Amino acid sequence: MSLFRDATRWLVRAIALFAILAVIGLVSVFVLSEAYLRDVAPPPAFSAVIPTDSTSIAYGRHLTRTRGCFGCHGQQLEGQVFDYWPWVKRAVAPNLAAFAKAHEPATLEAAIRHGIGHDGRALWSMPSYNFVHLPDSAIAAMIAFLKSAEVEEHELAEPAFGLRTRWWMARRTEMHMQDWAERVPGMVVGSDEQDNIRRGERLAMTTCNECHGLDLRGSTAEMDISPPDLAIVAAYPWDDFVKLMRTGIPIGGRDLGLMKVVAQDRFAHFTEQEVEDLYAFLRTLPNRPVASDVFWRPEAE
Ligand code: HEC
Ligand code: HEC
Structure with a gap:
């Protein structure tokens, strides 16, 4: 009888210990992954003047189209959910027209060229490394277009990182977007070329x-x-x-x-x-x- 009670007591203790360790493990992964997402260098100041003329806005639209912003953020820039990206639980490309109206040009530029989100955390799925070599004038034209774009209201789910992604972030075995952006090589064409x-x-x-x-x-x-x-x-x-x-x-x-x-x-x-x-x-x-x-x-x- 007492043997059975002892065994039960030990089993309960073992389960409790396991549960505590599991919670500590999960909390550590969460804390370490957040620390990595917040480990970003502040971007250089962006103070380009945002144009308002129709030629610049048309050029901005052309850049937005050819650089794929519509493809991911929706053909009306209304935002889009990527449930199928297996490494993230749910990546959500926000409503870009609404985002552009709500934020300063420097906040947009930090996201587009440096992979830094409005909350100061690094971005994860937005391919900012692709836009590093866009010059200030192009970024300014793009922001001018985005700010002028009509907002289409659209319900969007909240973004969420899966445990696997958090695990990679915690151990820094996958890079966040600012780290990607910093690794883009320079241009190779010499100034003497056509x-x-x-x-x-x-x-x-x-x-x-x-x-x-x-x-x-x-x-x-x-x-x-x-x-x-x-x-x-x-x-x-x-x-x-x-x-x-x-x-x-x-x-x-x-x-x-x-x-x-x-x-x-x-x-x-x-x-x-x-x-x-x-x-x-x-x-x-x-x-x-x-x-x-x-x-x-x-x-x-
Ligand atoms: C979103 C991803 C993506 C982008 C952006 C992209 N490509 Fe590709 N491209 C691919 C993939 C994937 C393949 C290979 C498909 C395969 O072999 O099945 C490919 C193949 C090619 C090929 C080989 C075609 C062949 O004959 O086999 C060429 C040339 C090419 N791309 C040119 C370009 C150029 C030029 C650009 C920029 C203007 C570009 N790609 C941008 C994904 C991309
Ligand atoms: C491959 C898909 C993809 C493309 C292409 C893309 N985005 Fe994104 N974008 C995302 C996702 C997903 C997010 C949400 C943040 C994340 O998961 O990294 C995002 C977030 C953003 C944000 C908000 C950042 C924040 O502060 O939260 C801005 C601004 C943005 N994108 C602008 C652009 C612009 C401008 C272009 C075109 C030059 C563009 N994106 C192209 C997928 C994309």
């Missing part, structure tokens, strides 16, 4: 590097798809490149999946001049060295 090549590099480094590697030379990191080294464009005749940009259909007609989606949503809106500039720059890539010691291409030879 203007269209320079413009093409800036375009590529603020659109294609979202997927094709931070340096455009291919990415194998964390994607089950492997967007190739864009030196492949040297093998594209001009007409085929135009078709790829306008429709997402490559030479041979294969279905490129995500590439097709972004070509139709974003690149189809490039001006003729922009497609020419991109083509001019990307065709110089085979003559430029490729870094191999970079984290976004761990299997590179």
